[in-house]
Amino acid sequence: MADRRGPQSNDAEDGFDDEALRIAIALSLGQDPYKPQNGEKSSALVDLAQDEEEEEDNGTGSQSKAAAVSKRAAKNSESSHSSNPVVSTNSDAQTSSLSALFGGLDRKKMEEERLARLKDNKKRSASSAALESPSPTAARPQQRPKVSSSSSSSYKRTTGGGPQTIADLLAPESDEDDDATASSQGSDDSPVTGHMVKAGKPTKAPESGKASTVTTASTVQSSFSNAGRTLSGNVSKPELPFPKGAVKKTWVRGQPRKGDDVTIEEIFQKxxxxxxxxxxxxxxxxxxxxxxDLTRTRLILCRGMPKDGEQISDFLNQFPTVRKHLVPVNGSGCMHSKLQLLKYEDYLRIVVPSANLVSFDWGETGDMENIMFIIDLPLLDDPDMTRELTPFGEELSYFLKAKRLDDNLIKSMKKYDWTETKRYGFVHSISASHVDDKAWRTGYCGLGRAVKSLGLGTSKTIEMDVVAASLGSIKDSLLKALYYACQGDSGLKELESRPVGKKAQEAPDLEAADVRKHTRVYFPSKHTVKTSIAKDAGTICFQKQWFESPTFPREVLRDCVSTRPGMLMHNKMIFVTRTEESKDESSKKTVSGFAYVGSANLSESAWGRLIKDRGTKKLKITCRNWECGVIVPAGTTTVAGSSSASSEKQEQEQGDGKGKSKEETVSVTSAEDDTSSWEVFEGHIPIPMKVPAPPLELKGSKSPFFFGGF
Structure with a gap:
């Protein structure tokens, strides 16, 4: 539906409480709620730090605000007398207006619900640190809802036996690897632009099972009771649940809670x-x-731009507080990032999950798990104060600008304290081609840049363990690019190592062979999927012809088995460790490490490819997907030293009498078999899969699970 507010379609109102009542009154009077009336101000821009609409109250506080709005509503009611033959002019006017707005509703029941909510809110305030968990007695959904990646789909829930999948909706093209192939448009040369679609006024009642957005009289009155609140020195700041940042698994129904998971309810705190x-x-x-709760929460929902000819779903048009922001994608790519910005009264929550906004990704069907990074940023004491962003904040802001989100929303992020984000790196892929300085900020070039800026870069050997829910048509060039990026390289090392000429291409790539030795990619086998709770892989996707290609590095694949029995993973993670001999103790070794947590699977679509443009001779990286993630340092730890080095030396000097070669000894005592290095992640980043893991095979039950099922 086209936006009727013209150039202000990218805006959102500052004062939600006042705005809810204004919309309700306008609708009851038959007026367009999005067209400014005589004497009214136009909507302000989105501000993540702004709580209420700025109105003149002459110092009388929230009560005068409510009175002013009521007076304005009464004036509007009188002005519409000519078009409404019967309008009460006495004290019954307000009752008549509310009756027209909320006619047919059970007011007594609504008031009881309001009082119950008020009582519940007081309990929550008394224990703000305690987050609500799903009720253990809640009925488990029978299956996953069958949903679509297309904006034109109706997203209807399904019924029947067994968990549903969306495998029939997945149709990978070229190197596309992600949850599914997205509807998209755009080209390498087209600029990245965004388009905001304002949802229209309610036109029909929500379908059965859908959330209702009817605003009750008691809700409006309750909203005004909170109007005009500001953070002052006399009000103590609440204790933030995630002030330092944390990596959490998604809660999964039926699995014990061990303190390393979180529910969608705990994330949203609606x-x-x-x-x-x-x-x-x-x-x-x-x-x-x-x-x-769409009567109190404004929502901006970012989705990928549909293809030409596709229709945008009109389901959101029922909700005046919801806006759709359509993001263009490059060629066959998709808008695959899952970033969440959640604004509360005193802080901003940033969540970077691997989970889509569907029930099974958040554990409600009990068969799929995801991972996320989460951090809470406190509002600065002075509402008019701004602070320079950290590198993390700068890259996040750069990513939001590329999506063409509202400038005022992005600027308002400076009103929060970003200090605790200094230890993290925000990494993204922007669906487009990027040249010059922009080339180094996104894709695997941006990954290497972030690793280096955090002081995590090294020229020494690292171990790279990649967890992916989908795999693309992987070649050694991508593995090398990621490996070098995790060492802090900008992308040039892999580019310069590419063979030039027929003879060079036919020669063995020794660098690629070395990278394969120190890289493992975790993806479920057919056996793991068949014996899982789901019995099918759903959004986990891999093409058989890619695995069978002679250029695919099959030896790096490992079976991805969850530490939570029966779970399948939709995680996207990269674990990086570096091991050195301890300078203090010869029998010890020092391990340092970090992890990537985000939305990017293992594919060229997700991480891009750096080339030298033949025409301009400039370096250019092209990404097809929108992705984002966070680099989380794990610090350093000291663990027991491996006996492999001493054993090899002893065999070389004395021999062990068993005829083993050096290569055989190394394979038995490789870094993969020595799991002590994983201790560096304990207390920092949950390790979702079992290690070490058996390699996947070309055939049989230990071959990968392929797109299309068994």
């Missing part, structure tokens, strides 16, 4: 959430709106 900017690849709209 009774406190004022504004949510959510990105997702696949979406179950009805499920999402059950998790939000």
């Amino acid at each position: 009774d406190k959430l004022q504004l949510a900017v959510l990105s997702t690849f696949i979406l179950d709209e009805g499920w999402l709106f059950d998790k939000l």
Whole structure:
């Protein structure tokens, strides 16, 4: 539906409480709620730090605000007398207006619900640190909802036996590897632009099972009771749940909670959430709106731009507080990032998950797990104060600007304290071709840049363990590019190592062989999928012809088996470790490490490819997908030293009498078999898979699970 507010279609109102009442009154009077009336101000821009609409109250506080709005509503009611023959002019006017707005509703029941919510909110305030968990008695969904990645789909829930999959919706093209192939448009040469679509006024009642957005009179009155609140020195700041940043698994129904997981309810905290900017690849709209209170929360929902001829779903048009932000993609790529910006009264929450906004990715069907990074940033004491962003914040801001989100929303992030993000790196892929300085900021070039800026770079050997939910048509060039990036390289090392000429291409690539020795890629086997709770892989995708290609590095694949029994993974992670002999103790070794947590699978679509443009002679990286993730340092630890080095030396000097070669000894005592280095991640980053893991095979039950099932 076209936006009726013209050039302000990218805007959102500052004062949600006042705005909810204004929209409700306008609709009851038959007026266009998005067209400014005589004497009214136009909508302000989105501001992540702004709580209420700025109105003149002459120092009388929230009560005068409410009175002013009521007076304006009464004036509007009188002005519409000519078009409404019967309008009460006495004290019954307000009752008549509310009756027209909320006619047919059970007011007594609504008031009881309001009082219950008020009582519940007081309990929550008394124990703000305690986050609500799903009820252990809640009925488990029978299966996953069958959803679509296309914006034109209706996202209907399905019924029947057994967990559903969306494998029939996955149609990978070329190197496309992700959850599914997205509807997209754009080209390498086209600029990255965004388009915001304002949802229209309600036109029909929500379907059965969908979230209702009817604003009750009691809700409006409750909203005004909180109007005009500001953070002052006399009000103590709340204790933030994630002030230092954390990596968490998604909660999964039926699995014990060990303190390393979090639910979607705990993430959203919908009774406190004022504004949510959510990105997702696949979406179950009805499920999402059950998790939000759209009478109090404004929502900007970022999706990929549909192809030419596709229709945009009109389901969101029922919700005045929801906006769709359509993001263009490059060629056959997709808008695959899952970034969440969640604004509360006193802080901003940033969540970078691997999970889409569907029930099964958040553990509600009990068969799929995901991973996420989460951090809470406190609002600065002075509402008018701004602070320079950290490198993490700068890259996040750069990513949001590339998506063409509202400038004022991006600028308002400076009103929060970013100090605790200094230890992290924000990494992204922007769906386009990038040259000059922009080439070094995105894709695997951006990954290497972030690793180096955090002081994690090295020229020494590292071990790289990649967890992916989908695999593309991988070649050694991609493995080398990622490996070197995890060492802190900008992308030039892999580019300069590419063979030139027929003879060079036919010669063995010794660098690629070395990278394969120190790289492992975790993906589930057919056996793992068949014996899982789901019995099918759903959004996990890999093409058989890619695996069978002679250029595919098959020896790096390992079976991905979850540490939570029966789970399949939709995680996207890279674990990096570096081991050195301890300078203090000869029998010890020092291990340092970090991890990438985000949305990027293992494919060229996700991480890009750096080339030298033949025409301009400039370096250019092209990414097809939108992705984002976070580099999380794990620090350094000291562990028991491996006996491999001493054993090899002893065999060379004395021999062990068993006729073993050096190569055989090394294979038995390789870094993969020595799991002590994984201790560096304990207390920092959950390790979701079992290590060491058996290699995948070309045939049989230990071959990878391929697209299309068994």
